[in-house]
Amino acid sequence: MDRPRQHGIANSKTVERRIPIDRQLGLSRDLLLDTLAKTAVVAPAHLGKLATAKRNDYTPQFPLRLMRKDFDLILSTAVDLRIEMPVTVAAREWNALQAARNGEEDFSAVISLMEELTQRRRLPPTA
Template sequence: MPHLTPENTPRIGFIGYGAMASRMGDHLRAAGYTISAYTPSGRSPDPTVSMLATPRALAQQADAILVCVPDDEALAASMYGDNGALAGMKPGTMLLNTSSVSPEASTELFASGRKAGVIVLDSPVSGSTPEAETANLVILVGGDPENVAEAAPIFDAIGKLTLHAGPPGSGTRLKLVINGIMGAGLTTLAEAVGYGLASGLDRSTLFDALDQVAVISPHHKRKLRAAKEGDFASQFPARLMQKDMRLLLDAAAREVVPVPTLAAATQQLSLARRLSPNEDYSSLIRVMEKIVANDD
């Protein structure tokens, strides 16, 4: 199978075309690819993108499929059945699943693709909308090395680095590890901020000091700077972060790995999801500030 270059594979079909996927699509169009999409709502943030009625219809006219859906259920709904993408894909074409889903969903999709003669790579991305906007995503890929190499031009158009994590399913597992660290780090930060404010530290001094120290990641410093201004516009919504933490807890339990810290962080992020599901997951900082403010 030839490399997926714009010259010989110009048509990429997106299943899911929201905040992340539409930014990826912009970069792929700039690289010379033609983009079409399917969404359950039939709507796209970009009116210039051709929308198809079903995943199957999209797959029938695409040379490669890129999937960006929120969870296992959405993946299954778009992949399987008479109107699913697998029913319309030609043997030998490639399906790149950038969604954050369970390892079991990735394994099932790989097996189903193999039966249909379709090449499936689990390829979730590390990064939020700012990284998607600037093509600075890190793509975490599970699959055969030769297939990863074939997909490299697509990955290069949307990201700064592609990491081949191992055999099928490995990209999904690595994504859960990364998001677990990200989610637990934010909950620790939110709780520490709560203590700092309750102890009488000046709010601006506290936030500015945390922005300067090496123990906090650049990602979490970006969240802190936005939180200082009360900005919780969604770059990674709380509902998706809590979902990924839940998937990680289940995956760890299947491997009999104790993860009490991650379990506690998931409870905190469940609170953030309950209160503001579509705001950024860093809205947990606001929750802690409100708890402290009402502590007298």
């Protein structure tokens, strides 16, 4: 797998992990997605994903099942090279959870899973 694709996967997973954190801080979903679109964390190629996520549109452009294949290739190469990649392992697991719900959705659908889990685990405000 080439470095640009690995970088793109890492960026998308960074965004997906960031959303529930910011939501727990009380930021509105629209503000969060608009702000993320203006940061260096989001590659220009992924700006469209934020726009479609904002509309809860996860029509497949790159299905979760294919993303999983890429994760498997990355992790297989890492094993061959004896490199530990715990963040990639975790990202693969999030991908697998969403793929079990609908493997044909776009890989950005993991955003909806993160949001759903955040709502379930929301802690009461501290005094």
